[in-house]
Amino acid sequence: MLEELVAAALSLALLWCLHRVWRTPRDPALWMVSACLAFMALSYPLGWLARAAEADPAVQHGIPKVLLNAVIMLGYFFLMLFFLFSAAPAGKGVRHQAWREVIPLAAAVIAQTVSMALTPDQLRDHKFSTTDLQIPGIASFYFVGASYLVYVLVQAARFALRYAAESNRRVRIGLRMAAVGLGIRALSGSLRVLLVVVFWLGGTVPDAVREMTATLAALGGGLFVTGVLCPAVLLRVATMRVWWRHRRAYRELRPLWEVLNSVYPKDALDRRTRSLWRERVSPRRVRRHYWRRVIEIRDGLVQLSPHLADFGYSPSRPADQQITTFQRALQHRHEGLPATTSSAVLVAAPPQVGNVESDVAELLALTRKIAMQRGDTPHRQDTGLRARNAVMIDRIRAQDPAPYAERRYVLRILAINGRKTGEIRSVPIAVTQLDGQRYVCAPHRQRDWVRNLLAAGQTQIERDTHPMHRAVLVEGDEAARAIQTYLHDLGNHSMMWPFPPNAPVSEILAHTSTTAVFRLEPKPG
Structure with missing residues (x-):
């Protein structure tokens, strides 16, 4: 069973190399390692064929055994060439050396064939x-x-050490470990040669020597395989560290x-995803989300910079020390007021260019100040949001529910099934009534309750x-009028919305494809 698994693993590795x-x-070098894997994988079915020949008295010619040994030697030969071509550029000198290595290989194969022919049937x-x-x-x-x-193991170890001397630290450790493993295999082979000579001369050796050869x-x-896998494992560890750092920074940058x-909602890049699970765990996708967030923030800061200049923002001072200026510029932009200048200023510039x-x-420092202004802790924004929601839910439940009224909102608690766990999530929210219909609104569609409601399609x-109630996502004029009614009744200014609170329906209408407005339709029963 173990041999079948090893043969299957070698075949899969061969397909990847091809x-x-x-x-x-x-x-x-890729050609050499592919040939090595091909011959090593081929040695297993030939080994099975050789064992089948031993059990069949009609087939006692030794050909499967000769082929098996030739294939094994070819596998080690191409392993040696892999390290040879990896250790030096593929110039004429290296190619000539590779061709010279064919001579001992051919001599060994011919000598074994002659030896088998001289052996009695x-x-x-x-x-x-x-x-x-x-x-x-x-x-x-x-x-x-x-x-x-x-011979071939010693040569491969030499070339591996030469390759290690020219490699980075991560690869160098693995190559040196692999070279030591090859050297130990060569020592085992030397003991086997010694055993052959001793037995041919009629001598005997203790069983411990045979066991030492196998050990x-x-x-x-094992050491060779570990050395070969070591660079890949170290690379994966380094990749996971970067993944964790990017994922953490991505979450920390959320308030900014x-x-x-x-x-500036139009700065948001396309967020369509096929697999939420893969988006969360794949290093490549996490890195893409991370850089996309950094780019979107930088784009927003560039567009906001004329407003910052109007309020005296100084590029020579750290951005996190000018949070008041930053908030006044955002308020100015929310109210739809134009900047007096079109020139941009450098915002949150790093001390080292490039x-x-x-x-x-620098962006994280600015984010932490904004998070503190909003009442979030830098690393526990989701926890802070849940705590605030819990307080609000307790307040709503402690009071009698206010009756619905036309063009007014009332506070309610929605129970929504989670899109991943299916568990009930309670959300405090304002329900606005307009023309006899009831609506809930959000400034964008990335909020958890919005995504849960989109997936569930209903709420209680x-x-x-x-x-x-059935939750129907609406856009266009209906959504714009619902948002305008809610903001008018809200009264105070909210920086979350991409337009001022007194914006007309025509201005809100341009944003209804990115905002979230659900019409709540009662379900019978």
């Missing part, structure tokens, strides 16, 4: 552990095979993104006569 070869066909399907090594044909067969493997072979193989998105990390650090309003 895909890489198809994309970069001029890379000789009834002894050709022999095993190293049970055969009589005093027979010259058998002794020479194993001596040649073991000697060539020692060294297993240890060297929200206030800028509320005044250093992306310091650029993001606590303490209503008919609690179950």
Whole structure:
């Protein structure tokens, strides 16, 4: 069973390498490792064929055994060439050296074939552990095979160490470990050569030496595999660190993104996703979301900078020390007032030009100030939101529900099924009545309750006569009028909306494709 799994793993690795070869066909190292995997994978079915020949008295010619050993030697030969081509550019000198390495390989294959031909027919399907090594044909067969493997393993270890000297630290550690593993395998092969000579001369060796040979072979193989996998594992660890840092920064930048998105919603890039789970865990997708958020924030700051200049923003001072100026500029933009200048100022500029990390650090410092102004903690914005919602829910439940009234809003608690867990989520929200219909509104569609309601399509309003309602997303004139009614009744200014509170329907109408307005229709029963 283990052999079948190893053969399957080698076949999958070969398919992956062939895909890489198809994309970069001029890379000789890829060709060599693909050939190595191909011959190593082929050795398993040939091994099964050799064992089947041993059980069949009609087939006692040793050909499967010769083929098996030739394939194994070819696998190690191409492994050596992989390190050779990786350690040096593929110039004429390297290619000539590669062709010179064919000579010992061909000599070993020919010598083993001759040795098998000199072996009596009834002894050709022999095993190293049970055969009589005093027979010259058998002794020479194993001596040649073991000697060539020692040679090719030593050469591969040399080239691997040469490759390690020219590689970065992460790859260098793995290559040196792989070279040590190859050296241990070569030591095991040397002991095997010594055993062949001793047995051919009629001597004996303790069983501990045989066990040591097998132990060294297993240890060297394991160390080699570990060394080969080490760079990939270290790279994955480094990737996960970057993933965690980007994911954390993405969440921390949310308050700054929200206030800028509320005044410049058209700066938001396309957010359509096919798999929410993959969007959250895939390093590539998290990195894309992270950079998209940074770009959207920078775009918003560039557009806001003329308003900042009007209120005396100074590029020489840190942006997080001018939060009052920042808020006044946002208020100015929310009210729809134009800037007196079209020239931009540099906002939250990093101290080192071209250093992306310091650029993001400046944005994070500004975000933390905004989060503090909003009552959020820098790293627990979601927790703070849940706590505020819990307080609001308790207040609403402690009072008698206000009756619905035309062109007014009342506070209610919506019970919505979570889009991922299916659990009931209670949300305090304002329900506005207009023309006998009831609406709930949000400045954008990224809020959790909006996304939950979009997925569920229905909600339950606590303490209503008919609690179950169908939630219908509306846009256009109907949505614009519902938003205008809600903001007019709200009275105070909200920076979340991409237009001033007294904006006419015609101005709100341009934003109804990005805002969220649901018409709540009572469901019978």
